[in-house]
Amino acid sequence: MLSHTSQFAHSVKPVPVVDVPAYDHETDVLVVGFGCAGAGAALEASEAGAAVTLLERASGPGGSSALSGGEIYLGGGTPVQAACGFTDTARDMAEYLIGALGPGADEDKIRLYSENSLEHFEWLVTQGVPFKNSLWDSPTWVPPTDDGLMWMGEAAWPYNEHATPAARGHRVQSEGFGGKVLMDRLVDAVSARTGIEVHADTRALRLIVDDAGRVCGVIARRFGEDYAYRARRGVVLTTGGFVDNEAMLAEHAPELVGSAKVSDGGDDGLGIVMAQAAGAAVRRMATGQVGIETIPGYMTRGIVVNGHGQRFINEDVYPGLVGIEALYRQGMDVWVVLDEEAFEDVPEAERWGLQPTHVAETVAELEKEMGLPENALQHTVAEYNRHAENAEDPWFHKSSRWLRPLRAPFAAIDVRLGMAPPEGATGGGNGAAVFTLGGLTTDEDGRVRDLDGGAIEGLYAAGRASSGLHGGGYISGTSLGPGTYFGRRAGRAAAGVQQ
Numbered sequence: 001m002l003s004h005t006s007q008f009a010h011s012v013k014p015v016p017v018v019d020v021p022a023y024d025h026e027t028d029v030l031v032v033g034f035g036c037a038g039a040g041a042a043l044e045a046s047e048a049g050a051a052v053t054l055l056e057r058a059s060g061p062g063g064s065s066a067l068s069g070g071e072i073y074l075g076g077g078t079p080v081q082a083a084c085g086f087t088d089t090a091r092d093m094a095e096y097l098i099g100a101l102g103p104g105a106d107e108d109k110i111r112l113y114s115e116n117s118l119e120h121f122e123w124l125v126t127q128g129v130p131f132k133n134s135l136w137d138s139p140t141w142v143p144p145t146d147d148g149l150m151w152m153g154e155a156a157w158p159y160n161e162h163a164t165p166a167a168r169g170h171r172v173q174s175e176g177f178g179g180k181v182l183m184d185r186l187v188d189a190v191s192a193r194t195g196i197e198v199h200a201d202t203r204a205l206r207l208i209v210d211d212a213g214r215v216c217g218v219i220a221r222r223f224g225e226d227y228a229y230r231a232r233r234g235v236v237l238t239t240g241g242f243v244d245n246e247a248m249l250a251e252h253a254p255e256l257v258g259s260a261k262v263s264d265g266g267d268d269g270l271g272i273v274m275a276q277a278a279g280a281a282v283r284r285m286a287t288g289q290v291g292i293e294t295i296p297g298y299m300t301r302g303i304v305v306n307g308h309g310q311r312f313i314n315e316d317v318y319p320g321l322v323g324i325e326a327l328y329r330q331g332m333d334v335w336v337v338l339d340e341e342a343f344e345d346v347p348e349a350e351r352w353g354l355q356p357t358h359v360a361e362t363v364a365e366l367e368k369e370m371g372l373p374e375n376a377l378q379h380t381v382a383e384y385n386r387h388a389e390n391a392e393d394p395w396f397h398k399s400s401r402w403l404r405p406l407r408a409p410f411a412a413i414d415v416r417l418g419m420a421p422p423e424g425a426t427g428g429g430n431g432a433a434v435f436t437l438g439g440l441t442t443d444e445d446g447r448v449r450d451l452d453g454g455a456i457e458g459l460y461a462a463g464r465a466s467s468g469l470h471g472g473g474y475i476s477g478t479s480l481g482p483g484t485y486f487g488r489r490a491g492r493a494a495a496g497v498q499q
């Protein structure tokens with residue numbers, strides 16, 4: 001079997017400092033990767049008085065962060081929440097995240113992030129990141145408006161039994177996807193600091209390690225030439241995840257192979273592998289965010305069934321959690337079943353052009369067209385309707401807000417055909433769009449741990465290059481939020497600040 005290190009055309013092993021004849025560049029803190037986590041690290045290291053150099057492989061900053069929806073998970077009573085009528089606590093935020101990002105979420109990091117969420121909101125605002133005081137109150141991936149707050153499944157069972165629900169999906173003000181605005185503001189903030197140098201078109205290839213095992217720099221390549229960078233205080237890896245590295249996916253996260261990739265195309269995992277080669281531990285490498293390629297408004301108003309015609313989750317959870325169940329437990333053999341009223345109830349702007357793949361006057365006909373076993377879907381819909389008449393869902397406890405008996409005419413959407421309308425669907429994907437959540441094991445200050453659990457001196461990581469808050473689950477906003485927050489902590493720690 002192909003080893004993942006064979007994906008790189010060079011050795012990833014650390015270079016002993018004695019093999020570096022001279023340094024081409026010296027700085028205090030060297031940040032590798034200029035997405036949101038790298039920006040957070042660079043800004044805070046600079047604020048702490050360190051000279052900072054930021055290396056970026058691409059010709060400019062941004063990474064996946066700039067392509068993102070700009071949804072940032074924040075709570076504990078932010079001004080946006082207050083303006084929208086929500087009271088919230090750090091405890092409720094943490095309890096929700098521990099449940100929704102589990103099993104096996106990093107509870108210590110979640111509590112720390114939740115306790116400091118208000119401060120992090122203010123930090124983002126100070127960097128110029130805009131948020132509007134208004135709520136988008138309907139299930140969707142990305143609202144078609146510039147509203148500043150949205151639900152991320154907080155009101156859904158079983159999470160509503162452990163924490164008082166409050167909307168915490170903060171959106172960078174923008175029509176549609178807000179990642180570009182987020183990165184534009186962070187890049188402006190970096191540019192405004194004289195103590196931060198940015199070297200674009202510069203790809204870090206290997207760490208430099210001294211006799212004591214301390215990381216003291218990197219070897220990086222720019223336009224075919226290799227350069228040695230010395231980091232007097234620390235190296236912070238913020239190089240993103242590994243969804244674009246097929247061999248790493250096959251080795252660590254085989255369930256994600258074959259799905260569409262949600263990234264800027266450069267998530268090759270090199271930062272992770274470079275650190276592994278220096279003795280770093282990794283965590284949760286098999287886990288992924290799974291965007292199920294359908295419309296959340298259809299799912300909540302209808303039902304989602306598997307290839308046996310059976311429901312397997314309450315459809316009002318954060319849609320990424322439906323995706324995780326669909327991919328990891330149902331092999332993406334899943335369908336959305338709805339009726340005309342449910343379809344019409346979803347505003348045009350939120351349909352993203354997605355039309356039903358099958359329509360029928362009876363559930364029996366629909367079931368046949370879908371190729372399901374006889375009576376499977378009929379039984380499911382009959383049971384669902386029987387309880388929905390009383391606004392109940394004893395099987396999966398979907399909120400009464402979304403419960404209504406489904407009535408003819410009926411429709412079904414084959415999720416495997418993806419988001420394109422039926423006439424344009426290629427059938428090439430599997431209905432899932434994914435990125436990786438696993439990465440380097442770090443402590444709360446971004447120190448990369450070795451296999452004994454100790455810190456690798458001089459080495460820090462944040463963002464998708466590290467394993468963040470996540471266990472098996474994912475909620476939108478838990479990449480950009482914790483990525484910038486733990487990026488900031490890593491930058492400060494690398495600069496020598498005691499936290």
Ligand SMILES: Cc1cc2nc3c(=O)[nH]c(=O)nc-3n(C[C@H](O)[C@H](O)[C@H](O)COP(=O)(O)OP(=O)(O)OC[C@H]3O[C@@H](n4cnc5c(N)ncnc54)[C@H](O)[C@@H]3O)c2cc1C
Binds near residue numbers: 036062239476481
């Ligand atoms: C379409 C889309 C929508 C999304 N929506 C959301 C959302 O709404 N909310 C949310 O929380 N998350 C969202 N995500 C996920 C989120 O954007 C990413 O997980 C997050 O931005 C990762 O941040 P990062 O700083 O770790 O990595 P990135 O932003 O990817 O930055 C890493 C940078 O490192 C550079 N780099 C890599 N290797 C090297 C190297 N060896 N040397 C030098 N530079 C290197 C890359 O070129 C890149 O610029 C979305 C992602 C996509 C693609």
